[in-house]
Amino acid sequence: MSNRVGIEVSIAVAEAVGLCDVDVVAAYPITPQTHIVEHLADLVAEGKLDAEYIAVESEHSAISAVMGASATGGRAFTATASQGLALMHEILFAVSSLRLPVVMAVANRAVSAPINIWADLSDVMPQRDTGWVQLFAENGQEAYDLMVQAFRLAEDHRVLLPVMVNLDGFTLSHMIEPITMMERDEVRRFLPPIEPARLLDPDHPRSIGPFGAQDVYTEAKMQQEMALLRSEGVMEEIWQDFEAQFGRRYRAVESYRTGDAEVVLVTMGAVSETARAAVDEMRDQGIAVGLVRIRMWRPLPQEQLRQALEGAKVVAVLDRMLTPGGTGGTGGPVGEALRSIFYDAPVRPRIYEVVAGLGGREINRRTFKEIVRQALAGQEQVRQFTLLDVRCA
């Protein structure tokens, strides 16, 4: 408890990155991520962090610079959001395909147009298939802890993949809240110095990123995919170690009051705490409702999710991004994933899908109560999803 402080989550995230002894930070400011890299710039400028801070001219350059830094064996970090993440898109594939253990924080924000700076998951979901490990934080403590865990996962030689830590823009990134801070020597014990699997070294030249024609590309993708799937188990080991050292327990999928639940809400990110509060209030009213939260989105912990939702009559899933044009069949990526997981199951829950919170539209306890009310009422969805609270004539 001695190190429990009230702190803005972005600043805490930057402090965590600093405690990880990163060698290179390259970033370009964009709301609502800016405070993270601003604070890292301060740490470097004040001599508190012995790292190279590269002020680049765009996010495309930021991710390219950390990719290069990682290839030389450095521990590298960047952060972005929204359009900035979209601009990185091309390079995200290269970082994961080259198996470089970069860590990035994303302060999730809607993408233009109309221009909108508030939280939803429209920035990260189009990056779903870039081959990165993708984690979602629920609160400031978690965002802080995940940064340290992310480096350890990325650098594990069984994984060697970049990791993206997502935290909701503003509702999480700009929140002042209590966070138990770690000590530098504690972090060093948990996260050993980076041991690059291979690196760009003039004394031992090698080609990283060569041409790969039809005869090798498929095998390269297979190798990468196996590493990504393996990362689920490695993350579990890391979380056990973390609990042993710091006493805080993390899982890929978290269940809350699902035991006898008739309807189970499924959420990701910071809205999950509000959902939990709503579940408590509904339980007090005698409604058999529970909550499943997805912390690890890629690789998708399919078996854990299936088990967590087994026995529910209705699964009410909240997506905070619309999959355009998929609306006849699906609403958003999480709903789509759940339908897919249960397709082969002998007993399938009804899946009630709601898309809400777009462009930062408020999601509160009433939102979750309304979702549960609709789901339990057996309301037929006109489409296979409901765009909650959309104004219609």
Add this chain to the structure above:
Amino acid sequence: MMEIRFHGRGGQGAVTAAELMARAAILDGKYAQAFPNFGPERRGAPVTAFLRVSEQPIYLREKIESPDTVVVLDPTLIDLVNVADGLKPGGMMVMNLAASGRGALAKYGDQFQVAAVDASRIAVETIGIPVTNTAILGSLIKACGITSLKTMEGPMQRRFGRLAAKNLLALQRAFEETEVPEAPAAPSPAAPAAGQEGCTYAELLQREALLVWDQLQIGCDIDLPGSTAAFHTGNWRSAGRPYIDREKCVSCGFCHVYCPDLAMNFTDDGAIEWDHRYCKGCGICAEECPKGAISMREESHEQ
């Protein structure tokens, strides 16, 4: 349906040959497809192109694995690639072979029907350069029919404009000079081509020396520095190579500086030496030599 594979070198017009033939067949009211083996394009590198011709609509978008006929535009390819790979037993080979180079006939004559023509000589005599793609089509028409010399006029006119007449002459000459022998009496069954039905997965791995996914280096890296040295771009050379006149050479090193492939190098005693492994035969060295000590001449195969 007839399936034909063309072997040539980048820039020799194998793709154009397949295309001209397809256009002619389509003019005749048939169905046809012409397509290259898609990939990085490099002048002089061995390339393949494909042609299908049928009386019925064609519903295939795959490469040709078991051709009825192969067409070889360049005799130097015979030592470099297996031009008979997957060719049906008793299948037709239309080959550009000089009268002196008919040893290839013996190599393939037992298994296949080899129609030979000195297309390089015909091309030089009619068009003025050794580009054999139009001449070899005359031989293909003689050997396999497919279309007529008459029908070829339209596509050739459209493709070559004012150069069409010379190319049509090459086509006509090759048609007349091509000898088509009888089919071999008892062709032996062909080995299945790589990737073809009958070729097991294990055989394919072994034949192609391919790595399975977990044998690849992390991220598909290559840990051998300068590994492109293993890539012998000298294979792309077809139209002659530089010969150095030691009497005239003053070891100024201009050829070394200008050579795009570092194929002209100094020996330990300061002389200039030609490296056949990487020379593409571009002739820049001969052009730049201030002493006229380098000349480009046809390569003798004994060398």
